Amino acid sequence: MPDQSERAAELRGLLNRAAHAYYVLDQPILEDPVYDRLYQELVQLESAEPRLRSSDSPTQRVGGAPAEGFTSVDHRIGLLSLDNAFTRGDLLAWHERLLKVLDRPGDTQLPLVGELKIDGNALALSYRNGVLERAATRGDGTRGEEITANVRTISSIPLRLQIDNPPEWVEVRGEAFIPDATFAVINAEREQRGEALFANPRNACAGTLRQLDPKVVAARRLDFFAYTLHLPVDAQPPSQWAALEWLNTAGFRVNPNRELCADLAAIQSFCDHWEQGRHDLPYATDGVVVKLNDLLLQDEAGFTQKAPRWAIALKYPAEEAPTRLLRVGAQVGRTGAVTPVAEFEAVALAGTSVSRATLHNADRIAELDLHLGDTIVVRKAGEIIPEVVRVLPELRPSDATPVQLPQHCPECGSSLVREGDEAATRCVNSSCPAILRGGLRHWVSKGALDVDGLGSKLIEQLVDRGLVGSLADLYRLDAALLASLDRMGDKSATNLVEALEASKKQPWHRQLYGLGIRHIGEVIAKALAAEFFSIDSLAAAALEAPEQIAELHGIGPEISASLGQWLHNPANNQLLQDLRGVGLSLEASAAEQEAASQAGANANGMLQGKTLVLTGTLPNLSRSDAKALIEAAGGKVIGSVSKKTDYLVAGEAAGSKLTKAESLGVTVLSEVDLTAMLEP
Structure with missing residues (x-):
């Protein structure tokens, strides 16, 4: 008769095979009552002697207390998108x-x-x-x-x-x-x-x-x-x-x-x-x-x-369906852009009920020749985003009226403006509640200040009640005030105040991105922050020597002009003063400046113009860390080995890339070799 350890191993093996046969092959090998009795026997064995419990036991499929959160991990082998x-x-x-x-x-x-x-x-x-x-x-x-x-x-x-x-x-x-x-x-x-x-x-x-x-x-x-x-x-x-x-x-x-x-x-x-x-x-x-x-x-x-x-x-081609246009509303984004939104009789598309779709801008409305009451054809672009494809004019009611974008902001009533060749129509009132809400959502987003616990519903409450009128006002909130808001308890309020305080230590490039300046996304913000270590030095260049910014790689005159326009606005300059007043530095720390300077010095260093491939698991560096080191030293990381590859950085379980590199005579580096090469 097997001992308990052997019996537990036998039960694990049989129950795992039975689960595979049932869930994967759809060919059950055990009747449900038999499976249930054997499963309970295993539970009893593991409860009596926890040492018998292993990670591959079927009893471990569900168990344990809820997690407090998720941890970010590096993939051993990346998951690329498909064209x-x-x-x-x-x-x-x-x-x-x-x-x-x-x-x-x-x-x-x-x-x-x-x-x-x-x-x-x-x-x-x-x-x-x-x-x-x-x-x-x-x-x-x-x-x-x-x-x-x-x-x-x-x-x-x-x-x-x-x-x-x-x-x-x-x-x-x-x-x-x-x-x-x-x-x-x-x-x-x-x-x-x-x-x-x-x-x-x-x-x-x-x-x-x-x-x-x-x-x-x-x-x-x-x-x-x-x-x-x-x-x-x-x-x-x-x-x-x-x-x-x-x-x-x-x-x-x-x-x-x-x-x-x-x-x-x-x-x-x-x-x-x-x-x-x-x-x-x-x-x-x-x-x-x-x-x-x-x-x-x-x-x-x-x-x-x-x-x-x-x-x-x-x-597959996007599924299309006809429906009737009921009305056209308008939404105001954080940059003031007014986006017309078609509202129509609900229709089922790609497994969901759809009743709204963006119309993008006034040009799109004119292109469609859209009238209220029209029968329109809608679809989900990429099976995700609803869009209006075309109008069926032969079904147009005789009393249908043309759709036009409003002349005044639906949020604040200010006159809307369309400048030059721009497709967008904008509200230019910096005090517009919609612009403020959008700016606040952007400021606390993950790519910017990354403030956990400040969602759209709470932002709406803060703006609607007049408690927050600018980004700086967020940092004047206290826990007692926050706890009095809908769906906010003492613990949530305290956590939010702590998260706001912690966000003041975010890197300079995140603060710059969080300001929401048109055309300055995360990548551009990083590039600017690496060249200009504070808002003061960046403003001086934007206002006095914009060509200095425009000549930076990947920037150009449009971004430089947008930055200058933003900084010329007195309300934005007041915002910068207020942000500093509540503890935001708006400048790079000494460590950030050192890292940027080192990256600039390395740009003409050992790996300038070199092409490298990473493979396997490195003992100390994650793949993203290794890539950052290489790029900081002027190198370029690509995904596959060829005759043009200068170095292959190989770790544990390097795989076929190592074999190919050796056959092509490509120099193979270990992590030690790489870090030694990059030492000053």
Whole structure:
């Protein structure tokens, strides 16, 4: 008779195989009562002796207290976006570019894999010695949020790979989603409880993955399809098709509606079939992903700065529907731009009910020849953003009146202005409540001062009650006043005051970006902050020598003029004084100045003009940190190895890039080599 340790191991193995058979293969091997009894036996064993509990136990799919928050983590291997194709012509053009990159004749037939593009949320799964070690969201492709506890609740994701002798590490990419039938049940349950309904399965899935309580995630019954595999170089399959088969064997659910196609014509037939067939699927899909099958050829094709050259997403044509225009409203943004918004009879598009769409500007209204009461055709651009495509004039009522943009601001009543060749019509009243609300939302956003706890609803209260009339007024709020507002308790109020105080220490470039000056986004703000260490030095250049700013790389005269115009405004100069009065520095710290100066000194240093590739896991540097070091020293980081690569920086589990670099004679650096090279 086995001892308790052996019995627990036997139960784990059997229950994991049963879960795989039920959730992935749809071929149950245990009846529910049998599974439940064996599961309870394992629970009792682990409760009696906690040492028997392991991370791959089915009892660990849901458990533990809710998390306090999520931690950002670096992806071992990045999750790049895909370029999009929208027509057969786009797909053909991609194929021609691919042949050119691979230096193949134009009539070469390349085997391609067609896979359905699941409309869900990308996940990065990391396995160590066959056991799920970490799960993370896609994030920006380089860093994501760790959500391992939540992902454990997804029954179609194996906690332990269903293969013998797994590699030391395995990286799997795939899509979490909520099936249509499950989504309908979830919304029905929410309606019974009087809760707001989810708009669509994709949004529900995204919100579920970021729940702090894994029990809530488990109740939503998410599913998962795996589609990308990364292994150590000596274990990597030769093709994408073989990689999908490996994933299937290892216990993952792989979408069965995939096809290995001999050439582009076969792929086009596959895409045509699923453009219609997708409507019969039990989950949402918004296109087909086409991938070069041969992984060595994938490596040869390489990447652009944002996407692989060897893959493309063919998006289905946006679904269109007719409806009747009821009215046209207007919204005022933080820069004063007035955006007309069409309001129409609700219509179902791409799984959601749509009743509003932006009309962009007065030119778009004129182009459409829009009249109130018109029958209009609307669609979701990219399956996300509603837009008005055209008008059906033959259905226009006889008494229909032309739509015109208002002459006065709908928020403050000021006369609206349209300058020169600008498409936008603007409110130029700096005291306009809409401009103030937009400016406040921008100031506290993540890219700017990153103030947690100050959302749109609270900002509306603060402005509407006259408690905040400028950015500086935020820092004059106290906890007692905040606690008196709707949906604000003492704890929330105290936390917000602390968050505002902490935001004063944000770097100078974030403060500059937060001011919301037209045309100055995050990248431009960083570039300006690296050259001008305070608002004073930047203002002096903008007002006295604007050409000095315009000549900076990536800036130009339009941005320089916008900056000068903003600084000429007396109200903005008063704002800068007020911000300093409440403790904002509006200048770079000594450490920031030193870092910027060092970066400038290194620009002509060891890596000036050099091209580098990063691969594997470095012992001390994250990929983003290594990239920042290289770029600060004048180097450029790209995604694939070629004859033009100067250096390959290789870490643990370097993979096929290391093999290719060695075959091409590219110099290979370790992390130690790189840091030594960059020492002054």
